[in-house]
Amino acid sequence: MAVSVDHDDADEILREFWKEVLEKGEQDYIEDEGVKEQIRVIVEDDSYGQKTYRYMLFTNILAKATDPRIHYRALQVDDCDLQEAFDSRSLAEDRVVNWEKENGQRLGGSNEPGTNNPYRHPSVSLETNPMHQHSLERLYELLQELEDKTESGELDPKNVLKQTLYFVSELPSQTVDYVSPSEVPYSELRPKVNDYLEISGGGERLASVSAGITLAYYFYAGTDGDLEVNADHVNVPDEQSNAAGDVEVKQDGELVRAIEVKDKPVGVNDVKHAIHKARSAELGEYLFFVGDGFKNGKKADAIAEAENAPIEMILVYPDEYLGQLKFVGESGRRKFVDEVGEFLNDMRAQEESKDGWKELVESFED
Incomplete structure (x- = not known):
């Protein structure tokens, strides 16, 4: 069954939780240390070829917090073998990119993350053969664990999003704030x-x-x-x-x-x-x-x-x-x-x- 994630709802949740994370300054939103560490590692990995995997993780965590019906590993609706498929690429480019530009471009500053090769598959699957196999396996294992533990009630998708936002907030801003001068002769x-x-x-x-x-x-x-x-x-x-x-x-x-x-x-x-x-x-x-x-x-x-x-x-x-x-x-x-x-x-x-x-x-x- 294809799921249509409401982009307006996702945007509202993203901005609300981001504000909460920045204002409260809490570090721990989930108790599972293993999951927490896996999220941190992917969010903080800025080595070559990793940027798209950061967008995929962030976008799908946002989508699950918005609509718990979706599967954490889904990327596209067409040809996806997961029943709870949704269009991750459109959510990334429609809402995540704009939010990121307003908040320091910490994920990598891509305008079209969905055009990159890892995003061109129906789901995050070990059947694909990417250039960075370790990165795919790492993301697959985390998303599947998130799915399993959400289904069993061990994890709340909203808290997973807040935990992810905390790790993003710890990344250095890639933008510079400019104060408009009062006069420019x-x-x-x-x-x-x-x-x-x-x-x-x-x-x-x-x-x-x-x-x-x-x-x-x-x-x-x-x-x-x-x-x-x-x-x-x-x-x-x-x-x-x-x-x-x-x-x-x-x-x-x-x-x-x-x-x-x-x-x-x-x-x-x-x-x-x-x-x-x-x-x-x-x-x-x-x-x-x-x-x-x-x-x-x-x-x-x-x-x-x-x-x-x-x-x-x-x-x-x-x-x-x-x-x-x-x-x-x-x-x-x-x-x-x-x-x-x-x-x-x-x-x-x-x-x-x-x-x-x-x-x-x-x-x-x-």
Whole structure:
């Protein structure tokens, strides 16, 4: 029998129990030391290849606390040999991911954990042959023990969730809190941003600043409809991302603009690649932020490639995109400062990049 877990109920329980765990500071919500230790080990294991197993454990523990009918090992409804099957992946991506972003991204900061290989099976089963066999066996044994002891009345699923949340709360936050400055004059902001961009940070600094400028522009313009600006980490391989650019603008769910961001010297192949991405996304216009000029001897060829493109390929230079901050007013510049910090957190930027932006933000209050 397939079970439909109510996502709203799960979200309410998650937030209620998280608040309780943080406020009470209790360490023990279940008495079974063996189960407790198994949960702790999986939650705290941040070694390579373990992140998806953390999401699977956390999501299924949340689901069981929300609806005790589900089986702890279920992952999908289709082809699942467990009678109490449910869609774990949709719950993870619909509610767990959003909650995690608001609370330090302690599980790993994945936007789509359900797309990873361990989640592509109907259930947590020893019949699969994953790369990390030990991790699968460890998770299988814990989930089956949780199921057996819940059925026998030895464990309460709600207390299992609270115990798990306690261990999550002990993990270090991966995000930085930014306090919005009361005033952001352009004359101070521009040189501070220039200094911030002197360090590449693997391209994440320019990507987050570009996304912040884009969002501030639309914010100040008061664009109608539901507007969304997304920024990919520039080091995410194209085959792992469906994004049309490093920065995307969507209005009412539809892609309306994409921006390629390059903080290294640009060559002809970079422009060709951007043209290909634009055409694949069926965009008639595409922005290319040139952060550090062109490769030696390639400027004329790269510009010619852009000018002769079958779409409107617009090369944008630092003075042009940073100059946009002149036109968005004080409110737009505050929005820019706030959102760059959020983009850095969302893309799980390096600590140096996040701390550098925090210093910039705090400098306005000195």
